[in-house]
Amino acid sequence: MQEDSPVQNENTPDTGAERPTSTGRRNRLIVLGAAALVALGLGGVAVATTGSDRPAPAVVSLEAQNRAEAASRADRAARESDAPASPSASPTPSPSAVSASPTPTRTATAKPKPKKTTRPTPAWVDPMPGAAVTSCYGQRWGTLHAGIDLALPSGTPIHAAASGTVVQAGDAADGYGNSVFVDHGNGYLTHYAHQSRIAVTVGQKVKAGQVIGYEGATGDATGPHLHFEVHQGMWNQIDPAPFMRARGVDLGC
Numbered sequence: 001m002q003e004d005s006p007v008q009n010e011n012t013p014d015t016g017a018e019r020p021t022s023t024g025r026r027n028r029l030i031v032l033g034a035a036a037l038v039a040l041g042l043g044g045v046a047v048a049t050t051g052s053d054r055p056a057p058a059v060v061s062l063e064a065q066n067r068a069e070a071a072s073r074a075d076r077a078a079r080e081s082d083a084p085a086s087p088s089a090s091p092t093p094s095p096s097a098v099s100a101s102p103t104p105t106r107t108a109t110a111k112p113k114p115k116k117t118t119r120p121t122p123a124w125v126d127p128m129p130g131a132a133v134t135s136c137y138g139q140r141w142g143t144l145h146a147g148i149d150l151a152l153p154s155g156t157p158i159h160a161a162a163s164g165t166v167v168q169a170g171d172a173a174d175g176y177g178n179s180v181f182v183d184h185g186n187g188y189l190t191h192y193a194h195q196s197r198i199a200v201t202v203g204q205k206v207k208a209g210q211v212i213g214y215e216g217a218t219g220d221a222t223g224p225h226l227h228f229e230v231h232q233g234m235w236n237q238i239d240p241a242p243f244m245r246a247r248g249v250d251l252g253c
């Protein structure tokens with residue numbers, strides 16, 4: 001801007017001598033600018049605009065601008081045509097790079113998951129899962145069958161239906177054979193009869209699902225089975241089926 005002031009051009013020899021040079025330089029700059037436009041696209045437009053303060057160069061700059069615009073269009077088109085190629089080329093390593101970084105994250109998050117899947121033992125469990133029900137609670141042959149008979153091969157482990165304390169373990173009277181009583185501390189006891197072998201002792205604390213003995217046919221039993229009773233207070237037998245169902249265990253009766 002200072003170059004264009006006439007005062008400065010006349011008074012200052014340097015700028016006066018420089019004047020034609022500056023115009024020539026400007027033209028050269030415009031040419032350079034045009035070349036830059038071709039090379040750089042829109043970036044050169046600013047150079048051409050700043051150089052076009054005279055009518056003649058303005059025409060040149062217009063031509064240059066047109067050429068630049070054409071060049072930039074071509075450049076843009078080239079870039080756009082390149083665009084699908086370069087993203088497709090870069091995504092190829094990038095998904096693997098992306099998948100490579102999430103993989104440790106996933107395995108890192110997957111590792112604690114098995115720990116989470118170790119669910120806490122439910123309060124009440126099936127004393128002999130998978131067993132066939134051979135007799136439910138109710139009247140049978142003129143007397144009350146006061147428990148549920150669950151049959152599996154002899155020696156099948158019997159599990160405590162819930163946590164509690166063993167209050168009786170041994171050969172019980174009245175045809176029960178080897179039986180175990182577990183007091184659950186809430187007014188209810190469970191009774192496991194006809195065992196071939198008892199695995200707990202009186203006073204022992206047991207957890208839900210803990211093996212308390214093994215199925216057998218001791219006492220009055222026609223074949224190996226677990227005779228399972230629920231007592232609401234010692235020797236007050238209730239139907240185990242609705243009691244256990246209310247606690248999430250279906251015994252099949």
Ligand SMILES: [Zn+2]
Nearest residue numbers: 147148149227
């Ligand atoms: Zn029975």
